[in-house]
Amino acid sequence: MRSAGLDEIRSVLDVPAAIELIEAGFVALSTGAATVPAVGYLGFDTPPGDCHIKYGHIHGDEVFVVKIATGFHENVSRGLPTGHGMMIVLSAETGETLALLDDAGYLTDVRTAIAGCIAARYLAPDAVECIGIVGAGMQARMQLQYLRHARDCDRVRVWARRREQSAAYRNELSDSGFDVQIAETLQDLCENSNLIVTATAARSALVRSEWIRPGTHLTAMGSDAPGKQELDPALFARAGVCVVDSLSQCMDHGESHYAVAGGHVTETGLVELGDIIAGKARGRSDEDEITIADLTGVAVQDIQIAKAVWQALKD
Amino acid sequence: MRSAGLDEIRSVLDVPAAIELIEAGFVALSTGAATVPAVGYLGFDTPPGDCHIKYGHIHGDEVFVVKIATGFHENVSRGLPTGHGMMIVLSAETGETLALLDDAGYLTDVRTAIAGCIAARYLAPDAVECIGIVGAGMQARMQLQYLRHARDCDRVRVWARRREQSAAYRNELSDSGFDVQIAETLQDLCENSNLIVTATAARSALVRSEWIRPGTHLTAMGSDAPGKQELDPALFARAGVCVVDSLSQCMDHGESHYAVAGGHVTETGLVELGDIIAGKARGRSDEDEITIADLTGVAVQDIQIAKAVWQALKD
Numbered sequence: 140m141r142s143a144g145l146d147e148i149r150s151v152l153d154v155p156a157a158i159e160l161i162e163a164g165f166v167a168l169s170t171g172a173a174t175v176p177a178v179g180y181l182g183f184d185t186p187p188g189d190c191h192i193k194y195g196h197i198h199g200d201e202v203f204v205v206k207i208a209t210g211f212h213e214n215v216s217r218g219l220p221t222g223h224g225m226m227i228v229l230s231a232e233t234g235e236t237l238a239l240l241d242d243a244g245y246l247t248d249v250r251t252a253i254a255g256c257i258a259a260r261y262l263a264p265d266a267v268e269c270i271g272i273v274g275a276g277m278q279a280r281m282q283l284q285y286l287r288h289a290r291d292c293d294r295v296r297v298w299a300r301r302r303e304q305s306a307a308y309r310n311e312l313s314d315s316g317f318d319v320q321i322a323e324t325l326q327d328l329c330e331n332s333n334l335i336v337t338a339t340a341a342r343s344a345l346v347r348s349e350w351i352r353p354g355t356h357l358t359a360m361g362s363d364a365p366g367k368q369e370l371d372p373a374l375f376a377r378a379g380v381c382v383v384d385s386l387s388q389c390m391d392h393g394e395s396h397y398a399v400a401g402g403h404v405t406e407t408g409l410v411e412l413g414d415i416i417a418g419k420a421r422g423r424s425d426e427d428e429i430t431i432a433d434l435t436g437v438a439v440q441d442i443q444i445a446k447a448v449w450q451a452l453k454d
Numbered sequence: 455m456r457s458a459g460l461d462e463i464r465s466v467l468d469v470p471a472a473i474e475l476i477e478a479g480f481v482a483l484s485t486g487a488a489t490v491p492a493v494g495y496l497g498f499d500t501p502p503g504d505c506h507i508k509y510g511h512i513h514g515d516e517v518f519v520v521k522i523a524t525g526f527h528e529n530v531s532r533g534l535p536t537g538h539g540m541m542i543v544l545s546a547e548t549g550e551t552l553a554l555l556d557d558a559g560y561l562t563d564v565r566t567a568i569a570g571c572i573a574a575r576y577l578a579p580d581a582v583e584c585i586g587i588v589g590a591g592m593q594a595r596m597q598l599q600y601l602r603h604a605r606d607c608d609r610v611r612v613w614a615r616r617r618e619q620s621a622a623y624r625n626e627l628s629d630s631g632f633d634v635q636i637a638e639t640l641q642d643l644c645e646n647s648n649l650i651v652t653a654t655a656a657r658s659a660l661v662r663s664e665w666i667r668p669g670t671h672l673t674a675m676g677s678d679a680p681g682k683q684e685l686d687p688a689l690f691a692r693a694g695v696c697v698v699d700s701l702s703q704c705m706d707h708g709e710s711h712y713a714v715a716g717g718h719v720t721e722t723g724l725v726e727l728g729d730i731i732a733g734k735a736r737g738r739s740d741e742d743e744i745t746i747a748d749l750t751g752v753a754v755q756d757i758q759i760a761k762a763v764w765q766a767l768k769d
Contacts, residue, residue: 181518182489183511192520194505195496211548214549223550229524231503232503232526233526235538241551
């Protein structure tokens with residue numbers, strides 16, 4: 140069994156190859172070419188925490204992947220990261236363990252950012268004037284960095300609940316070559332951006348429909364668990380294309396869940412990202428259309444990011 | 455993260471300590487002091503194989519455990535073991551991975567053998583004249599070796615479908631100090647043993663009720679999946695105590711499932727092993743009683759055997 144830690148994983152990861160693999164993963168999910176069982180869950184009370192086990196197999200693949208991810212938010216008081224994780228690559232031909240990727244949750248961050256990149260590739264307007272980033276945490280940083288693989292735009296507005304977070308974000312991302320302005324208000328951000336990514340832990344709609352101008356694409360990343368919400372559900376009624384990573388999962392939680400419950404869109408009005416990538420459903424049809432991608436996170440992303448690392452380790 | 459391979463795991467494992475921990479695990483399961491989610495399952499067609507993910511937490515424990523076990527029976531033609539596995543010990547306080555036990559399935563064999571030992575401790579007659587082992591595979595070997603921690607008896611009869619397997623078994627276990635005879639027939643084995651362990655892959659009843667004499671204890675280990683069966687269900691009607699490792703699991707598969715379906719015993723007539731260990735239910739009441747233990751394998755065994763290794767590695 141090959142074992143790789145965070146430094147080695149970072150050094151071998153080929154981002155363009157990983158993007159291609161994750162696109163193929165979404166297609167596999169939407170065309171029924173992947174077996175993805177229900178996520179395993181174990182909860183803890185004292186201290187509060189949880190463990191999620193995501194696993195699955197893309198049919199025909201030589202390998203399958205099991206991801207174990209934990210979250211213990213009181214770790215902050217111990218000076219530890221709240222999330223930990225690892226991915227295990229096993230042979231789908233012999234059952235042997237091939238690799239342990241002890242990535243401390245990094246690959247989950249990457250595969251989540253890549254999903255935002257893919258959504259932007261297929262849905263964002265060709266000419267992005269300004270990227271609006273809602274939130275200033277790790278995922279808000281990575282979303283912006285990975286958008287470079289989708290659209291060529293350095294102008295960025297950022298908004299977070301606490302201004303000092305926005306300032307830290309601006310300083311850090313400016314070092315990466317972005318021209319980052321701190322938006323005075325979330326409304327200001329929305330009215331002046333035509334590619335908006337929300338990556339917050341919000342539990343009620345932050346982004347109001349009336350702030351969004353025609354032609355904008357929005358990717359909502361934060362609704363990865365029941366109870367989380369970032370977008371005004373009314374926005375779905377204005378959108379020309381409403382995309383989900385997994386129809387079944389987004390009907391359980393995610394933005395779409397609220398939009399369907401509120402009658403702003405029907406379940407049949409939702410399209411899976413994999414069907415758009417495969418050309419089986421249309422993406423953006425003109426530059427004035429509003430498009431939404433509701434990304435809750437699916438195991439095919441984990442399978443494919445782990446495969447990308449495994450292939451690089453083998454070579 | 456600490457990583458340990460098979461040799462190190464074998465060298466540090468303290469069997470008496472592991473037996474105590476697994477007894478406590480059965481008690482936790484039966485008293486609701488363990489969270490044990492449904493087993494995760496992933497199946498494969500070409501080649502045929504499967505992956506089971508067992509995990510859980512005993513309340514109050516500092517750690518929890520995830521076990522990944524695979525089975526690919528065509529591995530035989532590649533000269534590989536059919537089963538592979540690993541156990542992962544994680545902190546229930548921070549979610550960090552503490553240890554990876556790369557045990558190649560060994561700990562599953564051990565925890566299964568220990569369950570048989572515990573069943574015999576609480577249910578076998580005090581005076582065992584002869585141990586009957588049905589089956590001659592790895593688990594049949596380990597069951598006998600671990601029975602040394604329950605009863606003091608070296609006389610053994612073995613029976614397997616193929617006589618050459620029985621001969622290999624006799625040679626190997628004789629080297630461990632047992633006086634092993636090959637039974638001419640399974641009937642002969644049953645009629646001359648008062649502690650019988652079945653550890654086969656049978657899919658229909660092998661052991662007939664009329665062959666079993668009063669005072670015998672039987673442990674059935676092989677019914678670890680739907681469709682497997684080793685004991686004549688009518689035997690349950692003659693037994694004074696019918697014990698299961700997990701009531702819910704044994705009603706889904708296991709010997710008890712067939713016995714209840716056939717009307718030989720009612721569900722309320724089944725007792726969990728943990729309740730007997732805890733003194734909440736009675737075990738054997740006299741030397742003439744027939745007792746049965748139907749052991750299908752539960753995650754608390756995995757949790758506790760991994761904890762036993764983890765504690766030894768820490769010390």
